[in-house]
Amino acid sequence: MTPAARYAAAIDVLDQILDGQPAEAALLKWARGNRYAGSKDRAAVRDHVFDCLRSKASFAAKGGGQTGRAIVAGCLLAQNADLDEVFSGQGYAAARLDDAELARLAPDADAVDLPEWLLPKLRDVAGPDFQKLTEQFRQRADVFLRVNTQKIDIRNAEQSLDKEGISTSNLAGATTALRVTSGARQVARSAPFLSGEVELQDASSQKACLMLGAADGETLLDYCAGGGGKSLALAAMGYTVTAHDADPKRMKDIGPRAERAGVTIPQVTEITQQFDTVVIDAPCSGSGTWRRTPDAKWRFTEQDLADLVELQRDIIGQAQGHALRRFVYMTCSLLRDENDDQVAFVEASLPKWTCVRQERFAMDQDGDGFFCAIFEQA
Numbered sequence: 318m319t320p321a322a323r324y325a326a327a328i329d330v331l332d333q334i335l336d337g338q339p340a341e342a343a344l345l346k347w348a349r350g351n352r353y354a355g356s357k358d359r360a361a362v363r364d365h366v367f368d369c370l371r372s373k374a375s376f377a378a379k380g381g382g383q384t385g386r387a388i389v390a391g392c393l394l395a396q397n398a399d400l401d402e403v404f405s406g407q408g409y410a411a412a413r414l415d416d417a418e419l420a421r422l423a424p425d426a427d428a429v430d431l432p433e434w435l436l437p438k439l440r441d442v443a444g445p446d447f448q449k450l451t452e453q454f455r456q457r458a459d460v461f462l463r464v465n466t467q468k469i470d471i472r473n474a475e476q477s478l479d480k481e482g483i484s485t486s487n488l489a490g491a492t493t494a495l496r497v498t499s500g501a502r503q504v505a506r507s508a509p510f511l512s513g514e515v516e517l518q519d520a521s522s523q524k525a526c527l528m529l530g531a532a533d534g535e536t537l538l539d540y541c542a543g544g545g546g547k548s549l550a551l552a553a554m555g556y557t558v559t560a561h562d563a564d565p566k567r568m569k570d571i572g573p574r575a576e577r578a579g580v581t582i583p584q585v586t587e588i589t590q591q592f593d594t595v596v597i598d599a600p601c602s603g604s605g606t607w608r609r610t611p612d613a614k615w616r617f618t619e620q621d622l623a624d625l626v627e628l629q630r631d632i633i634g635q636a637q638g639h640a641l642r643r644f645v646y647m648t649c650s651l652l653r654d655e656n657d658d659q660v661a662f663v664e665a666s667l668p669k670w671t672c673v674r675q676e677r678f679a680m681d682q683d684g685d686g687f688f689c690a691i692f693e694q695a
């Protein structure tokens with residue numbers, strides 16, 4: 318596909334998303350309907366769509382409308398790119414911009430790329446860094462790997478990855494983490510990944526797991542285990558991990574991932590014992606990861622947030638009952654409602670627990686937004 322044809326495909330996919338389809342479903346539908354597109358084409362179309370979704374409001378303002386064509390036009394204006402090359406009408410390129418569309422272009426227009434109702438909440442959390450935070454929402458997030466230090470040390474992992482064309486660099490504050498600086502798309506096919514020496518995991522999630530400290534033979538229940546990201550990181554730290562999730566189907570990847578990593582992680586649907594530590598990686602807005610799932614930020618509503626806050630409280634109430642020594646509450650959210658306010662809720666309603674440590678990881682070039690609070694028996 319030519320560069321212009323890739324933009325034309327992105328316009329079609331964006332129109333489907335604007336009609337209410339989730340981004341992944343719209344991209345999959347496009348790929349199935351256009352089998353001639355190779356993996357590089359699919360990756361490029363995906364990148365265009367996600368870039369446009371991250372900056373949807375500001376691109377729509379520049380491009381003069383809420384359509385795939387206007388948003389892509391706004392994207393090109395933001396990059397000072399040549400609109401005529403992309404909207405050329407030649408071959409599989411998008412049709413030329415008509416006079417009405419040209420008249421609506423506003424290269425100097427701008428907008429905050431977040432839903433209006435969330436702005437006071439994010440201003441409250443970010444304080445003087447609010448501007449920086451809004452700018453971050455427009456950026457692509459880096460890919461990070463977690464080195465499985467039970468199998469390989471970080472220096473040898475870097476060398477093995479390098480042999481496969483994957484360049485990495487170290488990261489301050491996370492002894493297990495590598496930033497992928499090139500070759501990210503090769504990771505899942507590479508020998509270090511397939512042999513369980515490295516896993517894909519954001520750096521902030523890794524830092525939160527490291528907050529739990531040395532395992533000292535402790536048993537640990539991962540109460541909201543999902544695909545097992547935290548379970549695997551904690552098993553690699555030496556914890557004897559049991560995985561649980563309200564939806565057992567979500568745990569289907571844990572078996573193969575654990576096998577690659579060389580650990581055993583039993584999965585349970587009913588909990589019949591107590592654990593030294595219980596980890597609650599709670600369902601949340603995911604606002605700290607919206608650079609990776611930008612359509613989610615536009616769909617998220619105040620009612621969604623209220624429902625999540627209630628669900629998180631229910632889960633805390635259930636899960637803490639299985640903890641002997643401590644429980645750990647985590648979210649990949651930036652919002653106080655899901656973080657600090659839940660710490661206050663625990664301290665007010667469950668007086669046997671005291672928060673002994675909490676960390677907020679900013680959403681920046683070194684990882685997603687993340688929150689972790691550790692509670693011990695008072």
Ligand SMILES: C[S@@+](CC[C@H](N)C(=O)[O-])C[C@H]1O[C@@H](n2cnc3c(N)ncnc32)[C@H](O)[C@@H]1O
Pocket residue numbers: 540541542543544545546547548561562563564567598599600601632
């Ligand atoms: C943030 S995700 C977990 C991500 C996972 N820990 C990881 O690191 O890959 C939250 C999980 O909580 C689960 N969940 C939702 N409600 C729950 C409940 N009432 N009890 C236990 N798990 C629940 C969801 O099915 C989802 O898999």
